Amino acid sequence: DLSAQIIFGGIPSQGKLPVTTVNWIAGSGVNTGPQIRLKYTVPEEVGFSRKAMERIDSIVAEGIKEHAFPGCQVFAAKDGKVFFEKSYGHFTYEKKHTVRKDDLYDIASITKIVATVPAVMKMVEEKKMNMDEELSTYLPELKGTNKEEIVIREMLAHQAGLKAWIPFYLRTLDPDGGRDKKFYRSTFSDSFPIYVAPGVFLTKGYRDTIYKSITNSAVSPVHTYLYSDLGYYYLKRIIEQEKNMLLSIYADSVFYHPLGLPLLGFQPRLRIPTARIAPTENDKRWRGQLIQGDVHDQGAAMLGGIGGHAGVFSNANDVGVMMQLFLNYGEYGGRRYFDSMTVATFTSYQYLQNGNRRGIGFDKPETDPEKPNPACDSISCNSFGHQGFTGTQAWADPETGLVYVFLSNRIYPDAEQNKLVQLGIRTAIMQELVEGLK
Numbered sequence: 001d002l003s004a005q006i007i008f009g010g011i012p013s014q015g016k017l018p019v020t021t022v023n024w025i026a027g028s029g030v031n032t033g034p035q036i037r038l039k040y041t042v043p044e045e046v047g048f049s050r051k052a053m054e055r056i057d058s059i060v061a062e063g064i065k066e067h068a069f070p071g072c073q074v075f076a077a078k079d080g081k082v083f084f085e086k087s088y089g090h091f092t093y094e095k096k097h098t099v100r101k102d103d104l105y106d107i108a109s110i111t112k113i114v115a116t117v118p119a120v121m122k123m124v125e126e127k128k129m130n131m132d133e134e135l136s137t138y139l140p141e142l143k144g145t146n147k148e149e150i151v152i153r154e155m156l157a158h159q160a161g162l163k164a165w166i167p168f169y170l171r172t173l174d175p176d177g178g179r180d181k182k183f184y185r186s187t188f189s190d191s192f193p194i195y196v197a198p199g200v201f202l203t204k205g206y207r208d209t210i211y212k213s214i215t216n217s218a219v220s221p222v223h224t225y226l227y228s229d230l231g232y233y234y235l236k237r238i239i240e241q242e243k244n245m246l247l248s249i250y251a252d253s254v255f256y257h258p259l260g261l262p263l264l265g266f267q268p269r270l271r272i273p274t275a276r277i278a279p280t281e282n283d284k285r286w287r288g289q290l291i292q293g294d295v296h297d298q299g300a301a302m303l304g305g306i307g308g309h310a311g312v313f314s315n316a317n318d319v320g321v322m323m324q325l326f327l328n329y330g331e332y333g334g335r336r337y338f339d340s341m342t343v344a345t346f347t348s349y350q351y352l353q354n355g356n357r358r359g360i361g362f363d364k365p366e367t368d369p370e371k372p373n374p375a376c377d378s379i380s381c382n383s384f385g386h387q388g389f390t391g392t393q394a395w396a397d398p399e400t401g402l403v404y405v406f407l408s409n410r411i412y413p414d415a416e417q418n419k420l421v422q423l424g425i426r427t428a429i430m431q432e433l434v435e436g437l438k
Contacts, residue, residue, distance in 0.1 A: 001040070008260075009036035009333065036334040037260075038324060039081045046078040052436025053084065059428050060088045068419035069391050071099040071278070072408035075316035076433050079401040080324060084433070085317065091278050092412060104268055104277045104313045105407040106296050108388030109229075111312040114264065114322045115251040116232055117361035119239045120156070121342050122254065128242055131156070131360060138238045146219045147234075154223060155231035157350045157358040161220035162228040168210050169286050169298045172202075179286070196301050197287045197294050210302060211237070225356040229299065229309040236308030248306045256318075259325065259332060264318035266311045267304075269293045277313060280390055282413040296390055296411065310389075316405040319394050323385070323403045327396040347384040359384055376431035389415075393426045400437060404430055 005011040009032065016029040043053060056074065063069055071089025075082070091097040107114070123129040129138065131153040136142040138152075154160040172183040183206060185192040186199045194202035214230050236247050243250045248266035256264045268277055272293075279292035286298065300307030321332065326347065330338030346360040357364045357371075362384040366373035374387050375395060379402075385395030391410025396403045406429060410420040420426065 005039060006032065010039040011035065035080060037080075037332065038077060038321060040085070041081045041083055043083045046081050046083045047437065048078070048083050048433075049436040052432045055436075056084070056429050056432050057086075057088075059425060059432065063420065063423060063425045064089045066419055066423060067093065067417075068423055068425055069408035069410040070095075070412055072391075072406060073099060073101065073103070073105070073316035074429060075320045075403075075405040077320060077324060077403040078437055080328075082317075082320070091409070097275070099278070100276075101317065102263065102276070102315055104263055104272055104315055105392060105409060106278070106280050106310075106388075106390045107312050107314050107319060107392045107394075107407065108297065108310050108390040110319065110386050110388045110392055110394050111300075111307065111310050112232060113326075113362055113386045113394070114255075114314075114319065115247060115266075115312055116235050116239070116308040117156070117346065118255055118322075118338075119243075119247065119250060120235060120361065121338055121346055123239070123242060125339055125342055129238070135234060138242075139234060142215065145215050147215055150219070150231075153350060153360060155234075156360045157225075157356060158227045158231075159223045159225045159351060159354065159356050159358075160228075160231060161223045162226070162230045163217050164226060165229050165299070166213055166217060167298065168213060168302055171213075172206070173286070177285070179288075194302065194304050196304075197283075197289060197291065199289075200287055202302055207303060210299070224354070225351075225358070232308035233299070234308075236303075236306075239308075246306055247308060248311075251312075255322070255337065258335065258337075259321055261314075261318040261321055264312065264314040264322070266306045266313070268313040272313075278409040279412055280409050281411045281415045290413070296415075314407075316407050319405045319407070320403050323394050323396040323405065326384070327398060327401070327403055347382075349381075362386065373427070376427045376434060378431055378434040387426070391420050393430075395430060397434075400434065402433060402437065404433055 006013045012035050013032040016027050017024055020026045070093045073087050076084035087099040087101050135150040136148040142148050150160045172180055174180040183203050185201050188201050192201040193204050196202050252265050274293040277293045279290050280296040282290045295301050295305050295311045297310035300310040305311050325332040329340035329343045347362050357366050363374050363386045365375040365381050380397050380399035382399050383397035387393045391408035393406045406426050
C-alpha cells in the first residue's frame with residue numbers, strides 16, 4: 001500500500017541507505033520530491049477524533065434505518081490526506097449488493113462542477129469565453145429572443161431569470177400517459193438514434209425541440225436568485241461547438257484521464273459493469289423500468305445521457321480528487337490545470353449583496369440564517385461545492401483543508417420522498433468532520 005502511494009506521489013520518498021551493501025553504497029536512494037497526489041492514511045495522522053468517526057457511523061445507520069437511502073459512500077480528506085473512506089449499506093433495501101468503494105453513483109448536479117464548469121473555466125483562460133458577455137455572443141441563434149441579453153456570470157450564479165426546469169418528457173407522452181410512438185421506438189435506428197434507456201430510443205430531431213422549448217420559455221424581468229438547470233443546456237452547446245467534440249469526451253480527455261480517474265465520467269454503461277452502478281428510481285411513469293447505469297435526470301436522458309447539468313457517474317474517491325484539484329487552486333499530480341485566480345474567482349460569492357449565495361457554478365454556504373443552508377454551520381464561508389438531486393454532495397474548504405464527498409441513491413425506489421434532506425444527513429456528517437478535526 002505504501003509502496004504504491006510512493007509510486008503515484010501520495011507519499012514522498014526521501015529515504016537514504018544508511019550503510020553500504022553488496023550492490024548499493026551508503027547514501028543511495030531516490031528522492032521523489034513533495035506529495036503531489038492524495039495520500040491515504042489513518043485518522044490519527046490528521047488529528048481526527050475516533051469518537052467523531054463513530055458518530056458518523058451512527059448518523060449513516062440512522063439514515064439507512066429510516067429509509068432515507070439504502071446505502072452510501074463517505075469520503076473525507078484533510079490537507080491532501082484521505083482519513084475517512086467508508087461504504088455503508090446496500091444498493092437497495094433488498095440487501096443483495098453491499099456497497100463497495102469502487103461502486104458508482106449517479107452524482108446528478110455535481111456534474112455541473114466536475115464537467116461543465118471546469119470546461120467553462122478552461123475557455124475563460126483560453127479567452128474563448130467571458131463571464132460578463134451576453135449569451136447570444138456565443139449562440140448567435142438567440143439574437144432577437146428573450147435569452148439574447150442574458151449575462152453568462154448571472155446565468156451561472158442562477159439569477160438570470162430562467163425558469164427552474166422544464167419537464168421535456170411530459171410532451172412526449174400520449175393521452176394515456178404512455179410513451180408516444182411518434183417519438184419513441186424500442187430499437188436503435190437512424191431515425192431513432194438517441195439512447196434513453198434499455199429498449200427506449202428517442203427520435204433524432206428531439207434535441208432541437210428541447211432547445212427550442214428552452215429558448216421559447218419565459219424569462220423573469222426581475223433577476224433574483226432561482227436555481228435553474230436550463231442555462232447548462234446552453235453551456236453544453238457552447239462547449240461542444242467550440243471544442244468540436246461531445247462534453248463527455250472533452251471532460252475525459254482534459255480532466256478525468258490525466259487526473260487518473262477511471263470511474264468518473266458520463267455514460268458508465270460503456271465502461272463499467274452495470275452491476276457495479278447503484279440503481280436510482282423505479283421510473284414507472286416514463287421509462288417503465290428501474291434506472292440502473294443510465295442518468296436519472298429526464299432532460300439529460302433525452303440528450304443521450306450527456307447533459308451539462310447531469311449525467312456524470314462516479315465513486316466518492318474520484319469526485320474527491322476533483323474537489324482536491326479545486327482546493328489546490330488548480331494543481332494536482334504535478335500538473336497545473338487552472339490558474340489559481342480562475343479557481344478563486346469561480347468559487348467566490350458573486351452577488352451576495354443581492355441575497356444570492358452562489359459562486360460561478362459552485363454553491364456556497366448560506367449567510368442568511370433564515371434560509372436553508374447546503375453546508376453545516378461550522379464550515380467557513382470560503383468553502384464551496386454542490387449537491388445532487390440523487391442524494392449526493394461534494395464540498396471543499398480552503399480554510400481547513402477539508403474535502404468531503406457523500407454519495408447515495410436516496411431516490412431509490414421513489415424520487416418523491418426526501419428523508420435525506422428532512423433528517424439533514426449530509427450536513428450532519430459535514431459538521432462531525434469539521435468538529436472532529438478541531
